[in-house]
Amino acid sequence: MHNVVSGAGGNVVQVNSLTGDVNIMSGAGKAVPKQLPASPWPFVNRRKELADLDxxxxxxxxxxAWLGVVSGLGGxxxxxxxxxxxxxxxxQFPDGQLYVDYAALRTESGTAVGDALADCLRGLGVQDDHIPGSSSGRLGLFRTKIAGxxxxxxxxxxxxxxxxxxxLPxxxxxxxxxxxxxxxxxxxLNGADPIMLQPLRPDDGVRMLQELCGEQRVLAERETARELVRLCAGLPIALRVASARLVASPRLRIGDLVSELADESRRLHGFARRGERLVSAVFDNVxxxxxxxxxxxxRRLGCVPCLDITWDVAEIAAMGVGGVDDAVQRLIEANLLNEVEGDRLRFHDLVRLHARECAARDEPAEVxxxxxxxxxxxxxPRAVFADLATMNPNRLRIADPTALTEGLTDPFNGSSVKAAKWQVRERANLLHVLRAVADRGWHETAWQLAEALVPLYLNQRYLADWVESSELGAVAARLASNPAAEARLRSLVSRAYTDLGELTRAKEELHTAKELAHESGNLVLVASVWEFTGRYLDKVNPAxxxxxxxxxxxxxxAAKEWRGVALVTYFLGRALHASGDHAGALPLLTEAHETLTGMGDQRMAARALLSLGVARxxxxxxxxxxxxxxAAADVLxxxxxxxxxxxxxxxxxGVLERTGDLDGARAQLRRVLEIHEKGGADVTDLVARLARLSPGAP
Structure with missing residues (x-):
């Protein structure tokens, strides 16, 4: 992999899947991500197209700025x-490189542009706590980070x-x-340059075959090789698969393979388009x-409802087939399967489609x-273990974590860091699996998985994923006649809708959740829905x-849920303060601080003390x-x-500045600046405030 960043100025931002950030700090202290995957090898031809891009x-x-659109057939x-x-x-662009895979961010309702922006911000050095919840906030920060x-x-x-x-920068x-x-x-209309990538011309396809199969072997049957390119529809993915067949069978003549493919193509008359028929013939032959x-x-891996396939999932999908590692290696050698990120497997979209067709044709219906x-x-169960590791184990859950993890070993050993990394890495797969079980009508599994995914969305704010996951889970809970689960999912997703600015939808979800919670008879759930209603109203109607x-x-x-009482007392104190009732807020925030301190919850007690300080x-x-x-700052x-x-x-x-202690105010703001700079936040206003407080400032 050659990700060279040098030169006098610039930044490379590529939007595909940010699976692991590699950031370098430039001289100016900016994060310089280097995330371009290596280009495939061997890469041949396309000289004209590369020169055209140049x-x-x-x-x-x-x-x-320049905008180019490279379009063409799949494969x-x-x-x-x-x-x-x-x-x-x-x-030529030494400020960095970002790569985000839109395929990994696609949801049933569209593609999550806001989530792509969040991934880009992470690549640009912004920590999760500093990434805005709303798409508009993310866009604003992204433009700030790449300005200049x-x-x-x-x-x-x-x-x-x-x-x-x-x-567009x-x-x-x-x-x-x-x-x-x-x-x-x-x-x-935005000045885009269209670049149409055509299938390989016969001579270019032959050169690709020479690179893959050996020059002498191809030149010995040059005209037949041109026919092979035609039968592969000039698509590199098909040529790679056909070449792997030739490499694996040194005695197989190109002409023999061409004859086989011609027969396959005639057999596959049911395909709607000639290109599809030809490509499927190549895959079928191999x-x-x-x-x-x-x-x-x-064919069994083709049934796996995941974007990427981990090795342990490959073992599961093989369903007892011996020698799975050898079989997978054979598929890699045949160019039917790719290794990505060193320890994961991925099909090309066209190959996955073919593998599923083979399964439908050659496997029993129940496989x-x-x-x-x-x-x-x-x-x-892994999602449940991750939930328990990243969130308070005593928080309200409708599913029974003990039952769902019984007899299993926690793969994260209770580590919130390990669990959070797993959640992010498996994010796309988890949503794909949820879709698959929901489609099959496995309602219990669907809502349980949707609930277990909520901590990922609360902490990482993949808002489009959250909306789709919760809707799938809520519908499944309704079909499973579980009003408590549906209420829980609908109340939680109100946070996502609020962040997305869809306030009417957030209100509707909370209204439905309230009715369902009362129907369930679960008092703690009813209280939780009221709490989420308050969090929503904080933004639209503080009173x-x-x-x-x-x-x-x-x-x-009434439910004797005393921690819930303490937390909501804190939220109530904040709401009274926001509505202007500072006198009413003070005793409530004091009570919340003292109660949470007595419960040993130092973090929430300190947050209550922070709000109490602001109110005072x-x-x-x-x-x-x-x-x-x-005191709150020190504990936090x-x-x-x-x-x-x-x-x-x-x-x-602010308090110190008003009392004339400018040295103290500057010291506090320098620490704030340190936090925000490390987190990648926009510090323009903070720097200006520090400058205003500097000695000798006008």
Whole structure:
């Protein structure tokens, strides 16, 4: 892999799947991500297209940004070509490289542009706590982070212009390159250069065969090789698979393979388009010549409802087939399966489709269902273990974690860090599995998995995933006649809708959740829905939030859920403060702080103390406010809650400034600046405030 970043200025942003950030700090202290995957090897031909990309970039010059749209058939090599080019020109954009796979961010309702922005922000050095919850906030911060930086932005597997427009930089010398099956002609209104990637011409295809199979072997049957290119529809993916067959069978003549493929093509008359028929004929030919175990593993892996397949899932899907490792290796050698990230397996979309067709044709009807059930049985308990590791084990859950994990070993050993990394890495797979079990009507598994995924979305804010997951789970819970589970999922997802600005939908979800919670008879759940209602109303109607929190306290008290009472008392105090009732807020925040301290919850107690300090400052109790804010900041720093620490210190700086202690105010703000710079937040206003407080400032 050659990710070279050098030169005088610039930044490469590629949008595909951010599976692991590699950040370098530039001289100016900016994170410089280097995330371009290596271009496929061997990569042959496409010289004309690569030169065309170079020429168009040069023609645009350094005074404006450039937008190119590389389109073509699936399997024609768009991603491979763009990666080859992007790696070659990376030195012209030395500020960094980002790569996000839109296929991994696609949901039933569309593609999650806001989640793609969040992934880009992570690559640009922004920590999760500093990533805004709303799409508009993410877009604003993204534009701030790339302002003045020359960027190469490659958006892979785009399906509509709306997935491109937010990423268009305003920095001269930047470039955006899009890959898509569609020509996206609307982007030409934004000055896009269309680049159509055609199937390989016969001579170019022959050169590719020479690289893959050996020059002499191909030249000995040159005209027949040209026919092989035609039978592969000029698509590199098909040529790679056909070449692997030739490499695996040194005595097989190209002419013999061509004859076989011609027969296969005639047999597959049911395909709607000639190109599909030809490509499927190539895959079918290689499949029919696989060893028995490899062929069985191939079609069974095609039944796995995951974007990437881990090795342990491959073992599960094989369903007792011996020698799975050898079979998988044979599939890799046949170019039917790719290794990604070193320890995961992935099909090309066309190959996956073929593998599933083979399973439908050659496996008993119940095999696919058995594989999906086994894969779901693998992921569900792990998701539950991750939930328990990353969230308070005593928080409200409708599913029984003990029953779902009985007899199993926690793969994370209770480590929240390990669990969170697993959640992020398996994010796309988890949603794919949830879709699969929901489609099959396995309602219990669907809602249980949806509930177990909520901590991932609460902590990482994949909002589009959250919306789809919760809707699938809520519908499944309703079909399973479980009003408590449906209420829980609908109340939780109100947070996602609120962040997305869909306030009417958030209100509807909470209304439905409230009715279902009462129907369930679960008082703790009823109180929780009232709490979420208050959190929603905090943003739209602070006075209404006060009433909702009082209802939550009343129900929690009836249920003797004392931690719930303490937490909602804290939220109520904040709501009263926000509505201007500072005198009413003070005793409630004091009570919440004391109760949470007595329960040993230092983090939440410190947050209550922070709010108490802010309220005391507003009430004019300067000395008490200073003491509360200072103590809260110290505890939050000790607990690693740096976002809340920064909030406390910023409030404390305001108190100190008003009392004339400018040295103290500057010290607090310098710590806030340190936190925000490390987290990648926008610090423009903070720097200006520090400058204003500096000695000698006008």
């Amino acid at each position: 020429a168009r970039l040069i023609a645009r010059g350094t005074d404006a 024609v090599g768009k991603t491979a070509t763009v990666l080859r080019w992007a790696n070659a020109v990376a030195s 930086r020359r960027c190469l932005i490659v958006l892979d597997d785009v399906t509509e212009p709306a997935q491109v427009l937010p990423f 305003n920095a001269p010398g930047s470039a955006v390159v899009v890959t898509s099956n569609d020509r996206l002609v609307d982007l030409q 499949y029919r010549n696989l060893p028995g175990e490899a062929a069985m593993v191939y 696919e269902a058995s594989i999906v059930r086994a894969v779901a049985g693998h992921y569900l 209404g939030a006060v009433d909702a929190y009082r209802q939550a306290i009343e129900v929690n008290t 400052a507003k009430a004019g109790e300067t000395e008490a406010a200073r003491d509360a804010l200072g 720093e000790q607990r690693g809650a740096v976002i809340y620490e920064a909030e406390a210190r910023q409030a404390l700086a």
